[in-house]
Every structure is written in structure tokens, then in C-alpha cells.
Amino acid sequence: DADVTQTPRNRITKTGKRIMLECSQTKGHDRMYWYRQDPGLGLQLIYYSFDVKDINKGEISDGYSVSRQAQAKFSLSLESAIPNQTALYFCATSEGTGGSHTGELFFGEGSRLTVL
């Protein structure tokens, strides 16, 4: 089983619908991230969380919200989906940096969202 699991893997929805993408991890990492990937662009940071009580906006947080239900779970919500949110979404985890930690990111397999 994957260490970082995203559900759903694929979703087609309509404009205005509420969508939740879920991420769970078994790596025991405190840090979790949501990224968005659009063709021709790098991964863009939507939200990140360094522990259950710590949630931070990334560069493109407008139109998104998150919930860190537990150390192992980090969900991304689109309250009212719009077509330009059509993208591939990645969840990632990290031990962080400092000491022997390299900050290496461990990614889920991605959730492809299409908003019609």
C-alpha cells in the first residue's frame, strides 16, 4: 500500500459543486502539503500544515480550504468548483528540515479533477 494515499484519483464534477479531496499518510510525518499541477507550470502550493493546529496558505489558496483532521489526514475542499480549478492535485508529506532531516517530499499518486 502507498505511504501517501489520495482519494478520489479521478473526479469529474460540475461548476458550483463542492468537492473534497482527501489525503492520508502512514509515514508519521508532521508536515503535509497540497499542490496543484497545471500543464506547463510547476507544482504550485495551495496550503500546507506543519501539525494539526498549524495551517498556512500557499501561493494559490483562493477558492480552496483545508482541514487537518489528524496527523495522518489532510483534506482539500473546493467550496464551489469552477472550470479553472481543473488540474492534477498532489498531496505530499515531509519530516521537515533540520538535524538529519532533508525536507524530502513524499507524494501521493495525484487526484485528477475536471470541472465542467
Place this chain on the structure above:
Amino acid sequence: ILNVEQSPQSLHVQEGDSTNFTCSFPSSNFYALHWYRWETAKSPEALFVMTLNGDEKKKGRISATLNTKEGYSYLYIKGSQPEDSATYLCAFLYNFNKFYFGSGTKLNVKP
């Protein structure tokens, strides 16, 4: 938003060719530079984590160098194989906690 640039955007080579790509990043507030390999329909996976100016890392036929003073890193693949076909992403770690990704170099190795 910090600018991390990768070139070329895509590369088509024949099996056996050696190739290299570039990642350019800001030379200030450097903490680390990561290289990830992303195969189609899979998750990106870390190749190298580089933290010191002059770092050179190697994994099999793939190696990377780092110049933090001028803000660039090179990734080299010696004797490319079809299984090397993937998108190679670099990520600049800024201020200990935020990664900025380049748009990637998509490599296609023809048998």
C-alpha cells in the same frame, strides 16, 4: 512567488545519448535544492537533495551538481535508457519551509 526556471522544457534523445538539464533559482535565502523524477501516472520521487555549494550527487547513471552562489543546478544522465523517460522537477527550498518548483524538463528516450 520565487522564480525557479528549468530548461529545456522537453528533450528527445536516442538511447545511449548523454544529456543534461538546468535548474535556475534565486541565489539568496538558499536552504536546499531538490531534484524529483516524475514518471507518467506515478508520484514524483526524490532523486537528490542538495544543500551545500559545490555539492555533487550521483545515483547510478544520474548525477547532479549545485552552485548556490550563481543559483543553478545541473542534472546529468549518462547513456540514457528508455526507462529514464520522465519529467524531472527541481524544487528550491526557501526559508526552511516552502518549496518552489520549476515547470520541469520532460525527457523522452527513444529505443
